[in-house]
Amino acid sequence: MTLQYQLKEGNYHLYDLSTPVSKVTGEHRLRLKTDTVAIAFEASTGALREHGSPQRIHCWANNTRRRLRASGALEHANDIVVVSGPLPIDEINKCLKIDGYCRDMFTRLRDLPHGKRLSHASHQHTSH
Numbered sequence: 754m755t756l757q758y759q760l761k762e763g764n765y766h767l768y769d770l771s772t773p774v775s776k777v778t779g780e781h782r783l784r785l786k787t788d789t790v791a792i793a794f795e796a797s798t799g800a801l802r803e804h805g806s807p808q809r810i811h812c813w814a815n816n817t818r819r820r821l822r823a824s825g826a827l828e829h830a831n832d833i834v835v836v837s838g839p840l841p842i843d844e845i846n847k848c849l850k851i852d853g854y855c856r857d858m859f860t861r862l863r864d865l866p867h868g869k870r871l872s873h874a875s876h877q878h879t880s881h
Contacts, residue, residue, distance in 0.1 A: 791837035799856025839868040
């Protein structure tokens, strides 16, 4: 399955690019529509663990940390990081495609532009 996020009408749409394009809509199968995106990954390796709607991802992370701590794997529990918000589409998609990229994105998080403003700015051609 090849997944890709796109920003449409102010929402993040997750498409499954391995599905055929619809003859009606001209798009691949829509897997998720959400206002913001959350990404869970391992801080030590940058490996992507989960992504999707913030509520689901934060719930997944809390449950996974709880299970890991209960089994004595405190270090692994503390290694799970969740980043959520209006992230730039290209950064989200790189996290999905490139092993370890989440850690790189995390180190630059405070310098990243607001994901939704970036998309609108690229379509406007105004000069100051």
